[in-house]
Amino acid sequence: MPMSSEFHQRLSPILAEVAEAFGTPFHLYDEAGIRDTGRRLQAAFAGVPDFREYYAVKALPNPRILGLMADLGFGFDCSSIPEIELARRVGASGEDVLFTSNNTTREEMAACLAVGGILNLDDVTLVPKVPRMPDLVCFRYNPGPRRTGNAIIGNPVEAKYGVSHDQVVDAYRAARDRGATRFGLHTMICSNELEAGYFVETVRMLLEVVREVSDALGIRFAFVNMGGGLGIPYEPGQAGLDLERVGRDAARLLAGFAAERGYAPRLLMESGRFVTGPHGVLVTRCINHKHIYREYVGVDACMSALMRPGIYGAYHHVTVHGKEDAPADTVVDVVGALCENNDKFAVQRPLPRIDEGDLVVIHDTGAHGHAMGFTYNGRLRPQELLLREDGTVERIRRAETLADHFATLEFEPKKLATRDL
Numbered sequence: 001m002p003m004s005s006e007f008h009q010r011l012s013p014i015l016a017e018v019a020e021a022f023g024t025p026f027h028l029y030d031e032a033g034i035r036d037t038g039r040r041l042q043a044a045f046a047g048v049p050d051f052r053e054y055y056a057v058k059a060l061p062n063p064r065i066l067g068l069m070a071d072l073g074f075g076f077d078c079s080s081i082p083e084i085e086l087a088r089r090v091g092a093s094g095e096d097v098l099f100t101s102n103n104t105t106r107e108e109m110a111a112c113l114a115v116g117g118i119l120n121l122d123d124v125t126l127v128p129k130v131p132r133m134p135d136l137v138c139f140r141y142n143p144g145p146r147r148t149g150n151a152i153i154g155n156p157v158e159a160k161y162g163v164s165h166d167q168v169v170d171a172y173r174a175a176r177d178r179g180a181t182r183f184g185l186h187t188m189i190c191s192n193e194l195e196a197g198y199f200v201e202t203v204r205m206l207l208e209v210v211r212e213v214s215d216a217l218g219i220r221f222a223f224v225n226m227g228g229g230l231g232i233p234y235e236p237g238q239a240g241l242d243l244e245r246v247g248r249d250a251a252r253l254l255a256g257f258a259a260e261r262g263y264a265p266r267l268l269m270e271s272g273r274f275v276t277g278p279h280g281v282l283v284t285r286c287i288n289h290k291h292i293y294r295e296y297v298g299v300d301a302c303m304s305a306l307m308r309p310g311i312y313g314a315y316h317h318v319t320v321h322g323k324e325d326a327p328a329d330t331v332v333d334v335v336g337a338l339c340e341n342n343d344k345f346a347v348q349r350p351l352p353r354i355d356e357g358d359l360v361v362i363h364d365t366g367a368h369g370h371a372m373g374f375t376y377n378g379r380l381r382p383q384e385l386l387l388r389e390d391g392t393v394e395r396i397r398r399a400e401t402l403a404d405h406f407a408t409l410e411f412e413p414k415k416l417a418t419r420d421l
């Protein structure tokens with residue numbers, strides 16, 4: 001089910017005015033919906049002692065949104081230095097920050113350690129490269145043929161992430177030999193997964209690896225991190241993830257572990273999409289029509305604002321403001337202006353007749369939407385707005401300008417003479 005009816009009811013009466021005041025296109029995020037989902041997530045895991053969500057910053061890296069996450073008590077999962085800096089700017093410090101990267105540099109590890117963050121190492125070869133081994137260290141685990149992944153993240157055996165099963169004991173031994181005393185275990189093997197049982201299996205798998213490593217090395221685990229990848233229903237009629245079941249079954253597995261071993265590691269999660277995905281829309285205006293072999297609706301946003309349809313063929317629900325109940329009696333491609341034929345928000349989609357000037361609403365853009373945009377072809381990224389709980393609308397990021405686009409160009413090139421001429 002795309003955009004909730006509550007979000008629709010909050011936005012619909014003010015949408016024309018917001019578009020008039022700020023201009024199009026824009027992503028708009030719904031504070032009330034984000035807070036509701038954050039509380040739902042906490043309630044679902046209320047049976048797990050010390051559960052903590054670390055919001056995946058890359059999903060929606062805007063300080064105003066990250067501030068909402070901090071209010072909810074969430075930490076931040078970062079995977080680059082700019083993301084660590086964003087988390088720091090909203091007040092995160094120490095173990096509020098988790099750093100999960102791959103193909104990692106020493107500078108990145110140092111940046112994580114500088115804020116006291118939890119270092120999540122992607123490989124055993126990184127152990128000697130860690131500038132200063134922290135007390136608490138985590139490894140990302142790749143189960144390889146033991147699990148099947150899904151389309152976005154790929155099959156674990158083909159995925160570049162994590163430590164393989166036969167390296168995992170050696171990885172912790174190497175970290176311990178360099179001075180680590182507390183340990184975490186992480187995995188992230190699916191993306192946009194809607195099946196609750198998949199996540200329960202992941203928690204079971206993590207606890208199994210914890211047993212194996214603990215028995216081999218005589219160490220305890222401070223936490224297991226089940227990663228993100230919690231799915232949202234992008235298509236109408238699709239059932240959502242039964243998060244409450246994941247929470248209940250995870251609590252049962254951890255309690256079983258505690259009964260057997262006398263303690264249980266904390267459970268961490270690093271969801272991005274589930275928390276903010278459904279609570280954003282991309283609002284764009286129809287500016288052209290074209291009738292060739294197909295019918296095209298040209299809008300004033302393009303894939304610089306939302307890459308998912310273009311790169312994954314992902315479905316995003318589309319509605320036309322004021323025509324939500326009109327019959328879908330035309331079949332169109334909704335397109336941007338970028339010179340790539342995959343710059344389409346919808347392909348062969350039945351929609352009501354769209355007139356020039358109509359506001360076209362693209363649903364579920366609250367995660368991996370604006371953040372993923374690029375500026376290929378000189379197509380700039382749009383503004384972001386936040387609909388507050390009190391009904392005010394804030395601009396939380398302006399649109400990019402020509403000056404931004406030119407900011408890195410060296411019209412007076414920096415020169416290096418490589419030999420005497």
Ligand SMILES: *Cc1c(COP(=O)(O)O)cnc(C)c1O
Pocket residue numbers: 056058059077100188191192227228229230270271272273274367
């Ligand atoms: C992208 C990512 C996430 C968040 O993924 P969602 O699909 O938004 O839940 C979490 N952890 C890692 C390591 C990631 O790369």
